[in-house]
Amino acid sequence: MILLKLFWSFFQIGMFSIGGGMAAMPLIQNQVVNLHHWLTLTEFTDLITIAEMTPGPIAINSATFVGIRIAGIPGAIVATIGCIFPSCVIVSLLAWIYFKFKELTVVQGILSGLRPTIVALIASAGLSIFILAVWGEDGFSTNPLTINLVSVLLFTVAIFILRKWKPNPIYVMLGSGIIGGAIYLLI
Template sequence: MQLFWTFLKIGLFSVGGGYAIIPLIQEQVVNQQGWLTDKVFTDIITISQMTPGPIAVNTSTFVGMQINGIVGAIVATVGCILGGCVISIGLYSFFQKHQESFYVSEVLKSLKASSIGLIMSAGFTILLLTFFGSSELSSILNAHIDWLAVILFSVFLFILRKFKLNPILLMCLAGVAGFFLY
């Protein structure tokens, strides 16, 4: 029940979906509940990005599976999507009535800006975990830098930007390189 309630709150209070939900899930399952470590959570995010489907649903499913097996996966996934489904139906009705409103338009613009900030926060958290092994800024000062991860990231980012290769191909190549180097 606690797993369902946690993911229901995540689904209800996440704005922007996708990468914007990652910090909220991390706060709940790593920092508040203590169900997972930062390392396991990072692994789950990585797997969630590589599997088909929305990252929020994939992450919820994998976290639930890690915590309580198949039942946990189902409970966490339903909890995560239930709130969004109910809210979407309600918002559809609301926007049908108020589609010409200036104020509604301005609220939507502000939500877009906050979503960008949340996505940047998720990316920054993943980089910190990858390069320093922690997402806490205070512990980074004492942590060692994983120079191999920094070099791999830089090389594959350069290849992506310079040669415009398929990102999926690059993820596979980076995974193979990481397998052999780590």
């Protein structure tokens, strides 16, 4: 039964996650944290971090991680297949349609209409992570004492470095992780 739930949950995520891995994060959060309570919000944030750092698409890495956590190796396989199956079918179908009808303005209009939705999904995922990093699991608060100053400082410095010198983001993530880890060990 749990394997069927894993497959169905990640099938839905794979079916409706348009725009890449980060756009799928709100869908994964809804299924894994809110609906099935397989992970807490903190564990979900850790999942995002691990899925970002490991090679491969973030949604598939997330499916594999959640599947292993919930039902071991069979869970990882079932969740991963559930996540990629809709994409394989949809991409094959869309490729056929696109090459057959790419000159139609309706097709171009549909693609243009999807862009703002994708941006909103990515922004929603980013905002959720930002709120969790700055205020914790309790969420946004107007009380300044609840703000995690280390997170705000690391975020501000990382944004500044990325905008000013445009280094490889991996180096910024690695540096932030090392500095954050050192700070939290000292505190």
